[in-house]
Amino acid sequence: MISPAPLRHREIFPVAGLDLERAGTVSTEVQRVLRKLGVEPEVVRRAGIVCFEGEMNIVLYTPGGRIILLVYDDRVELIFSDQGPGIPDIELARQPGYSTAPNWARELGFGSGMGIPNMETNSDKLEIRSRPGEGTVIRAVILRRRNETEGSGEGPRP
Ligand SMILES: Nc1ncnc2c1ncn2[C@@H]1O[C@H](COP(=O)(O)OP(=O)(O)OP(=O)(O)O)[C@@H](O)[C@H]1O
Ligand SMILES: [Mg+2]
Incomplete structure (x- = not known):
């Protein structure tokens, strides 16, 4: 039996x-909290990217929501939930380049359609659930590979 890793930290950000x-x-x-908890720099970096993209999508497409940070010994989880319009076609939204960003957001440099693909690249698991008219919940899991020595293991992701 593998015993589940204990939860070390839980925090909710509106x-x-x-x-x-x-x-x-x-x-x-979130990155500051993770660093303070002694989470590995590579995991902090990936969580920062995932969190930024999820946060920006809540800001750009919804009236608001929240992000829950869960830190376990073996992983970091980020759960994004919002009361926005929902994502009608999740498979489409996962495609690089797909975007419905309004012009005002494009003028600020958003709308490349790379946010969700970026979240996928930087997580070990990304679950998206959405109901049009009700909102969206995205769960990202980032594994902590504490047994790997610094500098070994995976190289930079493409
Ligand atoms: N929380 C959300 N609620 C409703 N729609 C969303 C949400 N997050 C993403 N979407 C939809 O999925 C599309 C793709 O999102 P993604 O983050 O990949 O790209 P983008 O936000 O359009 O551009 P970029 O992130 O590169 O600035 C968005 O254009 C939007 O239509
Ligand atoms: Mg985005």
């Missing part, structure tokens, strides 16, 4: 939708 002034603050804070 995300204000359509508030570009505060956009990105949660991912910065």
Whole structure:
């Protein structure tokens, strides 16, 4: 029997939708918390990317939501939930380049359709559940490979 890894830290961050002034603050804070907890730098880096993309999508496409950070001995989990319009075609939204970003967001440099693909690349597991008209829940799992010595293991991801 493999015993489940104990939960070390749990924190909930509200995300204000359509508030570009505060956009990105949660991912910065999540990285700070993870570093403080002694999480491996590579895991902090990946969690920061995943968190930023999920946070930006809540900001750009929904009236608001929240991000739950869960830190276990063997993994970091980020759960994004919002009360937005939902994603009608999840497979399509996972495709690189697919975007419904409005012009005002494109003018700010968003809308490459790379956010969800980026979340996928930087997580070990990405689950997306959405119901049009109700909202979206995304769960990202980032494994901590503590047994690997620094510098060994995987190289940079493509
Ligand atoms: N939380 C969400 N609620 C509703 N729709 C979403 C949400 N997150 C993503 N989407 C939809 O999925 C599409 C793809 O998202 P993705 O993050 O990959 O690209 P983008 O936000 O359009 O561009 P980029 O992230 O590169 O700036 C979005 O354009 C939007 O239509
Ligand atoms: Mg995006």
